[in-house]
Amino acid sequence: MSTIQESSSSEQDDFLDLLSIDTFSEPTTPTQEASDSPTTAELNPETPILSVQLSAPPTTPLNTPFAVTIKITYTGHLLNPDGTTTPATRPITFRSWPVLAWHQTDPSREGFRLYRHRPNNGSSDDAWELCEVDDGSICCFAIYDDPDKEVPVAKGNHLTTDFTSLHPGETWTTTETLQGETWSLLPDDAVPGDRFRFYFKGAYVDWWDWGDLEEHKRAGTTVLLPCWGGARTIMRETDKKMPTLVVPGAEEGVEFVVLDKNSAEGSAGEG
Known part of the structure; x- marks a missing residue:
C-alpha cells in the first residue's frame, strides 16, 4: 500500500545537508566488494532532488509478515549547475518500477541489497554475506517476443x-515485504539469531516529467515498454528528452x- 503525504521543512533541510556526502554505508562482504551507488554527486542540473529513508521493526520471527517501509521525498528543490539549489514549484511524475524493482539494468549500482551475519560462523563481527534474493521478477516463464506495448x-x-x-x-x-506467513525472501536456511541488513543503493529513473498524473492524463502521455513490462522504457523519437x-x-x-517464534510470542504476551 502506498500513500502520499507532505513532509516537514526540517526533513527537507536535513537532506540538503547530505549533498556533500558521496555515498551511504554498505558493508563490505567476503564474497563481493560493495560497488559504487548512485550518489548526490551524480544528480543532473535542473532535476528535482529526491531523498529516501528506510525503517523497519528490529526483530521478526520466521514465517511472519515483515516489511520495510520506504519513504521517497521530493525535497522541493532543484539542483543548479553550480551545485547550489533552487526552490521548486512544479510537481513531478515518475515511473515507480525503477525505484522499487530488485533486479535492475545496472544491478551493481541500483536496487536493494540484503546481507546476513551469523554470530556463530567463526568470522569477525563485520563479516556480512550478500543474500541472493528472488522477488518473483525472475520467473520461469515469460513472453519476450510479443510487440512492445504503449502504456x-x-x-x-x-x-x-x-x-x-x-x-x-x-x-x-x-x-x-520481505516475508509472509507462507513465503520469504530471506535465505531458505535462515534461523533464529541471524542478523540482516537491508539497503537501498539508489536508482536511475527511466521516465519522469514535470506535471502531476492529472496533467498527463489530460495530455494523453504514454510510454513504450517491452511486452513483459519489467524493463526500462523504450525511447521513441517523439518522446521528450529529459535529463536522467x-x-x-x-x-x-x-x-x-x-x-524464535515462541520467544517472540512470549515477549508480546508480557507486553
Missing part, C-alpha cells in the same frame, strides 16, 4: 505500469534480527 502515464494496477506524482515537499510512502533523474541511495539501511 498510459497513470496509476497502474502493476508495479511495471505504475506512475507516482509528488508535489514539492510531499513524501511517497510504500513498503517492500537520479535517486541517491538511502543514507542508512535497516537492521533486524530473526527471533
Whole structure:
C-alpha cells in the first residue's frame, strides 16, 4: 500500500545537508566488494532532488509478515549547475518500477541489497554475506517476443505500469515485504539469531516529467515498454528528452534480527 503525504521543512533541510556526502554505508562482504551507488554527486542540473529513508521493526520471527517501509521525498528543490539549489514549484511524475524493482539494468549500482551475519560462523563481527534474493521478477516463464506495448502515464494496477506524482515537499510512502506467513525472501536456511541488513543503493529513473498524473492524463502521455513490462522504457523519437533523474541511495539501511517464534510470542504476551 502506498500513500502520499507532505513532509516537514526540517526533513527537507536535513537532506540538503547530505549533498556533500558521496555515498551511504554498505558493508563490505567476503564474497563481493560493495560497488559504487548512485550518489548526490551524480544528480543532473535542473532535476528535482529526491531523498529516501528506510525503517523497519528490529526483530521478526520466521514465517511472519515483515516489511520495510520506504519513504521517497521530493525535497522541493532543484539542483543548479553550480551545485547550489533552487526552490521548486512544479510537481513531478515518475515511473515507480525503477525505484522499487530488485533486479535492475545496472544491478551493481541500483536496487536493494540484503546481507546476513551469523554470530556463530567463526568470522569477525563485520563479516556480512550478500543474500541472493528472488522477488518473483525472475520467473520461469515469460513472453519476450510479443510487440512492445504503449502504456498510459497513470496509476497502474502493476508495479511495471505504475506512475507516482509528488508535489514539492510531499513524501511517497510504500513498503517492500520481505516475508509472509507462507513465503520469504530471506535465505531458505535462515534461523533464529541471524542478523540482516537491508539497503537501498539508489536508482536511475527511466521516465519522469514535470506535471502531476492529472496533467498527463489530460495530455494523453504514454510510454513504450517491452511486452513483459519489467524493463526500462523504450525511447521513441517523439518522446521528450529529459535529463536522467537520479535517486541517491538511502543514507542508512535497516537492521533486524530473526527471533524464535515462541520467544517472540512470549515477549508480546508480557507486553
